[in-house]
Amino acid sequence: MKEAAALFSALSDETRLRILALLTHGELCVCHVEAILRMPQSKVSRHLMVLRHAGLVSWRREGTWIYYALPDPKDDLHARVIDCLRTCLQENPVIQADIERITGCLPSVGTCCDDSAPEERDKSKEAS
Secondary structure, three states: OHHHHHHHHHOOOHHHHHHHHHHOOOOEEHHHHHHHHOOOHHHHHHHHHHHHHOOOOEEEEEOOEEEEEOOOOOOHHHHHHHHHHHHOHHHOHHHHHHHHHHHHHOOOOOOOOOOOOHHHHHHHHHHO
């Protein structure tokens, strides 16, 4: 029963629901979640930690980047929650706006966020 309470507690926040709804569309790096939700890294990371502790997201590290995804359901309750996220929330206008921003923020070359060093970013800004 404690696991169910932790699960529902994690679901009781609008930002966490938005993150979970995004992850129904696939794995995302923290920087992408920040860009899509238009929130600072510290706030996004705090919410992702709550979701991790509740078993609602899985993560992996690739270099300096951390990617989050929905894990395989561990029981029937978890499976039903994930199914609800895939269906029930997708018609919400806030969720729809977040989903539309996914395409605009994902890198086209397969790199995450801005992998260039600060000096390289400054040079590219000067060149434009």
